[in-house]
Amino acid sequence: MATRWLGSPIKRNEDPRLLVGQGLFVDDVQLPGMVHAAVLRSPHAHARILRIDARRASQHPEVLLVLTHADLPPALKEPLPKLIPHPDLKHHKTQYALAPDKVRHVGEPVAFVVATSRAAAEDALELIEVDYDPLPAVVDLEEAAAGRPALVHEDIGTNVAAHSVQRVGDYEAARARAHLVLARRFVVDRGCASPIETRGVVAQWDPKARQLTVWDSTQAPIPIRNGLAALFGLAQKDVRVVAPDVGGGFGPKIMMFYPEEVLVPLAAMRLGRPVKWIEDRREHFLATNHERTQIHDAEIALDQDGRILGVRTVFLHDAGAYIPYGLIVPIVAECTLPGPYRVPNYHAEFRAVFTNKTIVSPYRGAGRPHGVFVMERLLDLAARQLGMDRAEIRRRNFIQPHEFPYDVGLIYQDNAPLIYDSGNYPAALERALEAVEYDRWPEQKARYRAEGRRVGLGFACYVEGSGIGPYEGCRVTVEPSGKVFVATGVGTQGQGHFTSFAQVVADALGVDVQDVHVVTGDTAAFGWGTGTFASRAAVVAGSAVHLAAKAVQQKALQVAATLLEASPEDLELADGYVRVRGAPSRSVSLGEVARAANPLRGVIPAEWEGPGLEATRYFAPPRGTFSHGVHAALVEVDPETATLRFLRYVVVHDCGVVLNPLILDGQIHGGVAQGIGGAFFERLVYDGSGQLLSGSFMDFHIPTAVEIPEIEVHHQETPSPLNPLGAKGAGEGGVIPVPALLAQAIEDALDDLDLEITQMPLHPDALFHLIQAARRRQP
Amino acid sequence: MRIEGNETLHAPRDRVWALLDDPQALAGCTPGLEELRPVGPDEFEAVLSIGIAAVRGTYKGKLRITERTPPLRYGVQVEGSSAAGFVRATGVLELEDQGVQTGVRWSGDVQVGGALTLGSRMIPGIARMLASQFFQCLDRKLQEGAA
Numbered sequence: 005m006a007t008r009w010l011g012s013p014i015k016r017n018e019d020p021r022l023l024v025g026q027g028l029f030v031d032d033v034q035l036p037g038m039v040h041a042a043v044l045r046s047p048h049a050h051a052r053i054l055r056i057d058a059r060r061a062s063q064h065p066e067v068l069l070v071l072t073h074a075d076l077p078p079a080l081k082e083p084l085p086k087l088i089p090h091p092d093l094k095h096h097k098t099q100y101a102l103a104p105d106k107v108r109h110v111g112e113p114v115a116f117v118v119a120t121s122r123a124a125a126e127d128a129l130e131l132i133e134v135d136y137d138p139l140p141a142v143v144d145l146e147e148a149a150a151g152r153p154a155l156v157h158e159d160i161g162t163n164v165a166a167h168s169v170q171r172v173g174d175y176e177a178a179r180a181r182a183h184l185v186l187a188r189r190f191v192v193d194r195g196c197a198s199p200i201e202t203r204g205v206v207a208q209w210d211p212k213a214r215q216l217t218v219w220d221s222t223q224a225p226i227p228i229r230n231g232l233a234a235l236f237g238l239a240q241k242d243v244r245v246v247a248p249d250v251g252g253g254f255g256p257k258i259m260m261f262y263p264e265e266v267l268v269p270l271a272a273m274r275l276g277r278p279v280k281w282i283e284d285r286r287e288h289f290l291a292t293n294h295e296r297t298q299i300h301d302a303e304i305a306l307d308q309d310g311r312i313l314g315v316r317t318v319f320l321h322d323a324g325a326y327i328p329y330g331l332i333v334p335i336v337a338e339c340t341l342p343g344p345y346r347v348p349n350y351h352a353e354f355r356a357v358f359t360n361k362t363i364v365s366p367y368r369g370a371g372r373p374h375g376v377f378v379m380e381r382l383l384d385l386a387a388r389q390l391g392m393d394r395a396e397i398r399r400r401n402f403i404q405p406h407e408f409p410y411d412v413g414l415i416y417q418d419n420a421p422l423i424y425d426s427g428n429y430p431a432a433l434e435r436a437l438e439a440v441e442y443d444r445w446p447e448q449k450a451r452y453r454a455e456g457r458r459v460g461l462g463f464a465c466y467v468e469g470s471g472i473g474p475y476e477g478c479r480v481t482v483e484p485s486g487k488v489f490v491a492t493g494v495g496t497q498g499q500g501h502f503t504s505f506a507q508v509v510a511d512a513l514g515v516d517v518q519d520v521h522v523v524t525g526d527t528a529a530f531g532w533g534t535g536t537f538a539s540r541a542a543v544v545a546g547s548a549v550h551l552a553a554k555a556v557q558q559k560a561l562q563v564a565a566t567l568l569e570a571s572p573e574d575l576e577l578a579d580g581y582v583r584v585r586g587a588p589s590r591s592v593s594l595g596e597v598a599r600a601a602n603p604l605r606g607v608i609p610a611e612w613e614g615p616g617l618e619a620t621r622y623f624a625p626p627r628g629t630f631s632h633g634v635h636a637a638l639v640e641v642d643p644e645t646a647t648l649r650f651l652r653y654v655v656v657h658d659c660g661v662v663l664n665p666l667i668l669d670g671q672i673h674g675g676v677a678q679g680i681g682g683a684f685f686e687r688l689v690y691d692g693s694g695q696l697l698s699g700s701f702m703d704f705h706i707p708t709a710v711e712i713p714e715i716e717v718h719h720q721e722t723p724s725p726l727n728p729l730g731a732k733g734a735g736e737g738g739v740i741p742v743p744a745l746l747a748q749a750i751e752d753a754l755d756d757l758d759l760e761i762t763q764m765p766l767h768p769d770a771l772f773h774l775i776q777a778a779r780r781r782q783p
Numbered sequence: 784m785r786i787e788g789n790e791t792l793h794a795p796r797d798r799v800w801a802l803l804d805d806p807q808a809l810a811g812c813t814p815g816l817e818e819l820r821p822v823g824p825d826e827f828e829a830v831l832s833i834g835i836a837a838v839r840g841t842y843k844g845k846l847r848i849t850e851r852t853p854p855l856r857y858g859v860q861v862e863g864s865s866a867a868g869f870v871r872a873t874g875v876l877e878l879e880d881q882g883v884q885t886g887v888r889w890s891g892d893v894q895v896g897g898a899l900t901l902g903s904r905m906i907p908g909i910a911r912m913l914a915s916q917f918f919q920c921l922d923r924k925l926q927e928g929a930a
Contacts, residue, residue, distance in 0.1 A: 047897030130866040
């Protein structure tokens with residue numbers, strides 16, 4: 005092959021289009037006769053709805069439709085679908101399209117208005133009278149678990165949705181023979197993703213063809229199509245869901261269903277006109293899912309050499325008002341916690357608890373940052389108590405390269421055994437320590453100190469579960485023009501699939517990567533699939549792309565062999581041609597091969613598997629594949645203002661075979677930035693009545709380029725044996741270890757203060773109080 | 784959130800009390816009050832229009848006088864909502880006899896919900912500003928009455 009595209013840092017095919025403003029985001033969809041929707045949302049965290057009077061809104065001259073719960077068809081009056089059941093999830097309560105008789109979080113939809121303009125629709129919201137009888141708000145997680153001060157769902161008699169235990173070995177026995185047992189409480193508070201593009205839905209109903217088309221900023225267009233077909237009693241073939249360009253997903257854009265995803269199609273069908281709803285930022289803070297609140301009571305047992313005998317974590321998970329997405333986040337948290345270490349005895353136990361807050365579902369990291377924070381903190385604190393170097397305690401506990409596949413002994417989020425497929429944990433740590441010159445750090449730190457500066461070095465190790473099943477598929481087609489078209493069911497929210505998938509195909513077919521056109525996220529182009537989540541698209545869909553491209557390659561050789569009167573083994577694909585090896589003048593273009601594969605007369609041999617230069621393949625991995633990495637950073641702390649500055653940030657990252665290092669660097673840079681934001685700047689603050697106080701960018705501080713350091717990325721490549729590309733997921737590794745790293749770095753910078761950081765996110769105010777408290781404790 | 788303040792009204796306490804006990808006088812001094820309709824003993828329906836930053840909007844709600852201890856204490860409870868959210872508050876006024884003038888200590892517990900919470904950090908400042916306008920108006924009325 006002339007060029008090897010895979011592994012090259014080529015620029016993204018999609019960028020020229022996006023950079024000149026030619027992307028198609030949901031809000032760019034403009035249809036003749038389109039009308040606009042707005043949502044009336046509960047201002048209360050917890051209240052009974054005594055009365056809704058929407059008559060005045062209905063009489064507004066520009067209003068076309070007003071919906072309350074009473075106006076919904078029977079299928080939409082019921083709670084929306086349960087997404088991911090689990091045997092331990094006893095009370096799988098899901099959200100309503102519109103609240104029937106009670107609201108359970110601020111922002112929950114109560115009524116839906118369609119008018120000729122968004123402004124008119126919002127004006128009409130003010131005309132809807134709702135009488136609420138406020139109930140005590142369930143805000144504090146521990147109180148909620150105890151059923152106080154109220155029940156979010158009275159009919160189940162508890163706020164605990166699930167209680168789940170996983171055990172490996174016998175933690176109590178390990179604890180009994182331990183040299184050191186160290187117990188702490190770790191608290192991780194809420195965060196949210198804040199994509200540039202908020203959510204949006206446009207729906208169009210063709211009453212004659214009886215076909216519904218929906219543009220939706222979702223990460224999972226195919227499940228949305230299947231769900232809409234079921235709710236509206238339509239055939240799946242008559243519903244088309246398009247996730248066009250999506251301006252960032254990060255997890256919360258996969259949910260089935262957000263209320264607007266059924267209300268907008270319903271309104272379009274009732275009115276016979278296209279309907280658009282675009283979420284504004286204020287709505288986004290309240291109505292798009294959050295994540296992260298968990299309280300871990302954790303314990304580690306070690307021998308005198310610092311070897312881990314066992315770990316226990318008993319934790320509460322804040323599910324918010326409903327739990328449509330099931331137990332994914334707490335399961336991922338408990339499964340990520342052991343990380344790259346041998347933990348022979350492990351007890352993980354959680355309760356998922358309802359509160360009167362926005363619903364929780366996975367957000368980039370999805371429980372992984374919590375697990376890593378708890379484990380890395382336990383090791384840091386244990387090393388301190390044992391008088392041991394923090395790198396050394398990790399070295400002594402790493403799973404070694406020869407131990408793969410390594411069975412952790414748990415069941416992962418895909419219901420498959422948690423088995424690490426491959427990796428090299430010690431090498432990654434050594435490379436990171438070398439990059440930051442860890443062995444010379446004491447002198448360096450002393451030099452900073454002599455200048456009056458408080459600089460700390462922090463590092464953290466993690467394993468990232470990725471690339472889970474069940475499956476994805478792909479169809480690769482070469483048209484007579486010689487252009488290659490690729491269709492897959494996953495959606496794309498900025499991950500560069502239009503390029504990385506094109507690279508896979510370009511290598512297989514010997515064409516230029518720019519001649520490969522990839523379609524993602526359109527159910528009319530490819531109708532089977534699950535979605536983009538859990539760092540799986542490159543691994544699972546990418547492998548399906550690879551298999552389909554290889555099948556087309558074989559077919560091109562077979563068809564060309566008859567055209568060139570040669571044996572397929574003597575042919576090669578290069579530069580858009582199939583040619584005889586060693587005799588390049590004997591060649592035929594891929595376009596001609598495509599034409600020959602679809603003849604008007606003649607015979608199609610059985611081995612062609614049908615007409616056309618086309619193949620469809622599916623890839624279903626046996627279980628997830630596990631990336632890993634180490635982040636290390638130098639962080640300067642100003643103890644007077646409690647602000648931070650990152651002086652260096654190093655990432656050693658192993659996601660198997662790298663498909664495109666430029667795209668991978670982008671994923672890591674973005675992840676680290678989001679990790680830093682979530683660890684130190686961004687806060688979702690609720691008051692005692694369940695009101696979100698920081699629901700705007702005035703109070704929720706996303707870091708800017710000024711706060712984010714230059715990020716040095718080192719790629720280590722340990723291929724995965726579980727897929728043909730050898731690839732592993734890379735979407736979340738940038739975020740995962742940041743809280744753990746930051747805690748260690750701050751403690752190191754302020755090591756004269758005997759500070760212990762056990763909560764995340766921090767922010768200047770919280771850090772200031774920790775510093776003050778530590779100073780007061782000093783003699 | 785708790786908000787409190789002190790004001791001085793330039794009239795003896797009995798006159799201040801008499802004014803506070805007159806709903807129409809209160810209505811005339813409440814900034815932005817568009818309507819105050821008695822619906823029961825010590826209970827009113829009110830429409831109030833506020834044009835300040837994040838709390839801008841027309842609020843409809845109820846005002847109830849919860850305590851009346853002449854000439855010492857006066858308690859109110861307010862509930863109102865607008866497109867921007869809701870406000871629930873309880874407030875107490877305490878009058879201190881200072882001879883020719885009267886000291887007023889006021890305090891309130893305010894709970895806001897909906898989009899209003901975005902401006903909640905500004906609410907104490909806005910409440911103090913509105914309170915100060917209210918008391919300045921009362922003071923003018925008292926002085927006009929004295930003249």
